[in-house]
Amino acid sequence: MPEYISSAMKRFKQDRPDKVQHQPHAHTSPSYGAKVQYAKEESDEPELDNDKKKFIQQVLGTFLYYARAVDSTMLVALSAIASEQAHPTAATLQKVKQFLDYAASQEEAVLTYHASDMVLAIHSDASYLSESKARSRAGGHFFMSNDHADPPNNGAVLNIAQIIRAVMSSATEAEIGAMYINAREAVPTRKTLEELGHPQPKTPMQTDNTAAQAVVTNNVQPRRTKAMDMRFHWLRDRAARNQFRNFWRSGPSNRGDYYTKYFAGSHHKSVRPEILTPWCQLEDLRRRQQSARNVNEIAQAIFETSRSFLPATRVC
Numbered sequence: 237m238p239e240y241i242s243s244a245m246k247r248f249k250q251d252r253p254d255k256v257q258h259q260p261h262a263h264t265s266p267s268y269g270a271k272v273q274y275a276k277e278e279s280d281e282p283e284l285d286n287d288k289k290k291f292i293q294q295v296l297g298t299f300l301y302y303a304r305a306v307d308s309t310m311l312v313a314l315s316a317i318a319s320e321q322a323h324p325t326a327a328t329l330q331k332v333k334q335f336l337d338y339a340a341s342q343e344e345a346v347l348t349y350h351a352s353d354m355v356l357a358i359h360s361d362a363s364y365l366s367e368s369k370a371r372s373r374a375g376g377h378f379f380m381s382n383d384h385a386d387p388p389n390n391g392a393v394l395n396i397a398q399i400i401r402a403v404m405s406s407a408t409e410a411e412i413g414a415m416y417i418n419a420r421e422a423v424p425t426r427k428t429l430e431e432l433g434h435p436q437p438k439t440p441m442q443t444d445n446t447a448a449q450a451v452v453t454n455n456v457q458p459r460r461t462k463a464m465d466m467r468f469h470w471l472r473d474r475a476a477r478n479q480f481r482n483f484w485r486s487g488p489s490n491r492g493d494y495y496t497k498y499f500a501g502s503h504h505k506s507v508r509p510e511i512l513t514p515w516c517q518l519e520d521l522r523r524r525q526q527s528a529r530n531v532n533e534i535a536q537a538i539f540e541t542s543r544s545f546l547p548a549t550r551v552c
Contacts, residue, residue, distance in 0.1 A: 237306050241339055244298050248291075250336050257337035258501035260313035265500075278368070281325035292317070292324050292332050299339065304395075307345035309508055310335070311397035312373075312495055319367070319399055346513040349391040352380045354434040356425055357387040358441040361492035362400070362414035364407040372404045373397070374414035375495030378422070383437050385483075389491065392511070396421065397495040411448035414492075415441065416467040419480055426479065438481035444490045452482050 245251055283289075296318050303310035313335050320328045359377040366373050376396030381387035396418055404410040419441065426436045443449050450456040452471040474480050487493060494507055524537040 237302060238344065240302055241342075241344060244302075245336070245340050247298070248295060248336060250340060253337040253340040254333070255337050256341045257334060258341065259499065259504050260310055260335050260338040261316055261331065261498050262334060263498035263500055279325055279327055281327060284324045284326070284329060288329060289321070289324050292321055292328060295332050295336065296321060299335070302345075306347050307342075307512065308392055308395040308397075308495070309342075309345075309504065309511060310339070311395055312375075312498065313338070315373075315397045315399060316367075316498075342508075343515045346515060346518050347391045348513040349380070352390055353382045354380050354429060355383045355387065356422060356429060356436060356439050357381045358418050358422055358439060359490050359492040360411075360415045360418045360441055360443050361490050361496050362404075362407070362410040362445075363496035364404060364410045366497060367399050370403050372400045372410040372413070373496045374400050374410075374417045375492040376414070376418035376421070377491040377495070378418075378425070385440075386442075386485065387440055394421065394425070395495055396492075408445060408447040408451065411443060411445040412451060412468050412471070414496075415443060415448060415452060415471055415482070418492075419471060419474060423474070423479070438475075438478055440481045440483060442483055442485050442490060442492075444485060444487040444493070446484055449482055449484045 242251075284292075296314060299310055300314050300318075303314055313331070317328060317331050317335065320331075357379055361375045363373045363375075365371070374396060375398075376394070377392055378394035378396075379387075379390040379392050381390050396414075398417060400410065400413050400417070402413070404413055419439075422439055422441075426439060429436055447456065451468050452475065454472060471480070471482070475482065491511075494511070499507075521537065
C-alpha cells in the first residue's frame with residue numbers, strides 16, 4: 237500500500253520519528269530466576285481530555301486497517317492500545333507516540349505470496365497472564381500452503397492478535413483458548429476456499445504446548461472449568477468432523493508466538509524480514525525484470541528471486 241504510512245504521518249503531523257524506533261510497544265525485560273512475579277500496579281492517572289482521546293482513536297482506526305491488510309507487525313501494539321482507548325491516560329498517549337515513531341522508522345511493508353496448493357494452515361499460540369487484569373493473549377498465523385505434514389510457510393492471509401476476555405486458570409487453558417479462537421476463524425475460511433474450488437483436507441494447526449495438544453487429541457482428560465470444557469470439546473468435535481489436524485512443533489518454529497508478546501527491538505528487527513519482504517528484494521526483482529529481454533527471462537527472474545524467500549527469507 238504505497239504512500240499509506242507517509243500520508244498517515246502527515247495527517248498526524250509526524251513526518252519524521254522523534255526517535256528511531258524498532259519496537260511498536262514497550263516491553264518488560266524478563267527477570268530470570270525470580271521466585272515471585274508481581275502484577276503491574278494499575279494506573280491512577282487522570283483520563284485525557286476528549287481531543288487527545290479522539291486523536292488516539294483516529295490513530296488506531298487509521299493503522300488497524302493497514303496492519304490487517306499488510307503490516308501485521310503492528311497488530312499486538314494496536315490491540316494493547318485499543319484495550320485502553322475507552323479510558324486513556326498519559327501513559328496511553330505515550331504508547332501511541334512510540335507506535336507512531338515505529339511506523340515512521342520502518343520501510344514500507346511488502347507482503348509476498350507464493351504459489352501453493354491453497355491448503356489453509358495455522359500456527360496457534362498464547363501468552364499466559366501477559367495482559368492487565370490477569371488476562372492472556374491469543375495469537376495466530378494463517379497462510380496458504382501445501383498438503384504436507386509440516387506445511388511450508390507463506391505470506392499471511394490473516395493474523396490474530398487478541399486479548400482473551402476470560403481469565404485463564406493455566407497456560408494450558410490459555411493455549412486451548414487460543415486454538416479455539418483460531419479454529420473458529422478458520423471454519424468460514426475453509427468454506428470460502430472450498431466454494432472457490434480449493435478442496436480442503438484437515439486443516440493443520442500447529443501448537444507448541446504439549447499439554448494443550450494432548451487435550452484436544454483425546455490423549456488427556458483433565459479436570460476443567462465449564463468454559464475450558466466447551467472449548468476443547470468444540471475442538472474435538474471439529475477434529476472428529478475431519479476439519480482440523482492438531483500437531484505439536486517446538487516454540488521457535490511457531491509463527492503465532494510473535495503475535496502474543498511484547499518483544500525488544502532486536503527481536504522485531506530479526507523477525508520482520510521473515511514476515512514481510514525486505515524492500516531491497518522487491519527492487520532487485522524489478523531491476524531483473526527490466527533487464528530481461530523476453531518473457532522466458534522474466535519468468536526465470538521471478539522464479540530465481542522467489543527461491544530466495546523460501547524456506548528462509550534472505551536478509552539484505
